[in-house]
Amino acid sequence: MPDFAFKLKTTDGAARRGVVSTAWGEVETPVFMPVGTAATVKGMMPESVRATGASIILANTYHLMLRPGAERVGRLGGVRRLMGWDGPLLTDSGGFQVMSLGPLRKLDEDGVTFKSHLDGSQHRLTPERSTEIQHLLDATITMAFDECTPFPATEAMAAESMRLSMRWAKRSRAAFVPRKGYGQFGIVQGSVYRDLRAESVAALEDIDFEGYAIGGLAVGEGQQAMFETLDFTTPMMRPDKPRYLMGVGKPSDLVGGVARGVDMFDCVLPTRSGRTGQGFTRRGPVNIKNARHAEDMRPLDEACACPACSRFSRAYLHHLFKADEVQGLMLLTWHNLHYYQDLMAAMRAAIEQGRFAAFEAEFHATQSLGDIEPV
């Protein structure tokens, strides 16, 4: 079994082309990780997720600790075995979702007490318990337990929140049980403040993780502020470790993130949008429920080789969504994940070939074309 490792193969400007080696397979970076919240990527069989080009997926500690329960998942052999996913798995720490509960949660120095959104039962997460749960889930990559600083936050608030997260990061690291081919990532906080991000990067590198995530972005600050924060944050980070931008994002976020030296991404957008009828294409997003698709026999995206595009028409996808048929969300989820993986593969190729800037320009030019004209 290989050690957990990151190899930086080549760079093109700030963009990086690498590979993460894990106990359960290699991950070519930059990479997009589909979200399998409750140990299933909604509407997809695991082999279909793999067929889109995905090499690693994400699952959510918060949802799984509530249902079916962390100890139960542990007895069932972990998330990977339970759901039949044969690649590496990253789990979040539960922190982000618990923070989203608002008045249902109470934070103190030691951790967070919260009520389940399912049945109102009381639960507690600490750095130690979050790390233990992720062990029970058999996460290949465990995330440190942190507070996702809300946006907007004053510098003082952001500093206080970040420093708590750094103390929790140290406790998370102490609770982590090293296993060959497994790793743990620390999470850089500090909102949009350069000095705080610098302090956070230094604190985490002092602890020493297998990788580093950038947290507290994609929480309402907008793409420009996110990019500006990345512009000063990634250059502070060690080049020899993977960098993971959490919860991001739209296709243009991914391209901009890679341009700024990010290696890993995750987001519910392709799967969630797929369930509501939004398809991502090379010419921008398309709402398949729009009446103009009703008799359009062309594929959603002519350049896409996914089942939705290669075997079905816009007219059929439109019908499935209008009739609220499960196959509609199955197909559009598949397409969106396939599109995201195609985009990542194209970026990896562009970096290898030293033409990332040209790729980025072409991406924006094509996306701004808008959808094909109605028949």
Next chain:
Amino acid sequence: MPDFAFKLKTTDGAARRGVVSTAWGEVETPVFMPVGTAATVKGMMPESVRATGASIILANTYHLMLRPGAERVGRLGGVRRLMGWDGPLLTDSGGFQVMSLGPLRKLDEDGVTFKSHLDGSQHRLTPERSTEIQHLLDATITMAFDECTPFPATEAMAAESMRLSMRWAKRSRAAFVPRKGYGQFGIVQGSVYRDLRAESVAALEDIDFEGYAIGGLAVGEGQQAMFETLDFTTPMMRPDKPRYLMGVGKPSDLVGGVARGVDMFDCVLPTRSGRTGQGFTRRGPVNIKNARHAEDMRPLDEACACPACSRFSRAYLHHLFKADEVQGLMLLTWHNLHYYQDLMAAMRAAIEQGRFAAFEAEFHATQSLGDIEPV
């Protein structure tokens, strides 16, 4: 392109082993046809439906005429092309579902006027329009437009209803456009009354269809009354044409139907049950939501080769249903259709080998075992 034809290969008692030849492929009988109501077998890709062993599927005229509309489906190339199903397709006439609308429909000698359950808009079906719609849907097998006689019905009511259906059958036949490899079936009515069934069989054979269905059963009369009706009805029917028992049924209904000389079946039970957590197994039905499956790593049915049974555990299926995850209904629908097709294949083999009676006895013995003991 072959003619539409039925070849009776062999018999074993009343059970029949045959093959229906159509423009879009052959159908080995006895056969079970999965229901794809709105031009999709709910939760299944067409190639997955095929992978269960299905050779022909059914779609519903009533649903498709309302959404996306018969003329629209016609412009899109028919149901088979629209949904990507490369085998033969049977459509019902719309009659059964319109009758189910109760006060929303009004019947006269010429046809039925009814209100859409979707938007209350008014529509009309006659034998001519039903036949035209099925042509627009590009049904490989078109069904005659009939009134499904309610149960219970007095002999006088059943006679009146049946005779109306026979007049409509004649008009349906006149409206049918013969195409090579396509066929039209008449529907025997007459409730549970032997003389009426005999009269109906004779009336339909006088018209001369490519096949004959038995309608008005599985409408609340119970398995015993259904079997008794089949016991006197199928022997009256021509042996050289396929016999289709509409809307049936449970696994034991299929076995009893085949034992009584039925060649074709359709039912929403395997797909609908799959969506609500009921799995059919060799030892009888299982409710996967039951708490006793929560940590059971065994497959739903050890003898089943479907994806749900070969790659996932009862514990995982249980979790998916408790968490209301789409993959749960996808897997259990797939399993149930696979189980139904395995059952039909086993019956075809048993008839070929002249051991259908032994098969039937073993089927009932195994089904009555009940589910495997909890771990």
